[in-house]
Amino acid sequence: MPRKLVPLLLAVCIGPQPSNAHDIYSHLADSEGASCCDQTDCAPAPFRVTPIGVQMLVHGRWIAVPKNKIQYRMLPGDTGATGGGHWCGLDSHLGLAPEPVTRCVILPPNSAAVASGVVQ
Secondary structure (H helix, E strand, O other): OOOOHHHHHHHHHHOOOOOOHHHHHOOOEOOOOOEOOOOOOEEEOOEEEEOOEEEEEEOOEEEEOOHHHEEEOOOOOOOOOOOOOEEEEEOHHHOOOOOOEEEEEEEOHHHHHHHHOOOO
């Protein structure tokens, strides 16, 4: 490879990178105004509405979601892979908590009508 191409290739590889996928969560706050996310604890998560409330699939297990943690909104940059569901919190698989601790849950606005009919 010609030596003149090496700096060009390095500039392309090291140059501006796409924004971090976690950036879609940086503006989220809970009902008290605290940040939902510390740059590592939010991720897309499938959700389901059951007769007893909303549940989300967090690292392979379905967990109950406290109603007061749910925000109904669309997130710019959401890929739609989980139907608009996102979970933010501390997960027990990391050893940080004995059970998952939910900070915020983001569900698409159209799911609010379904969830409001659930007995909670």
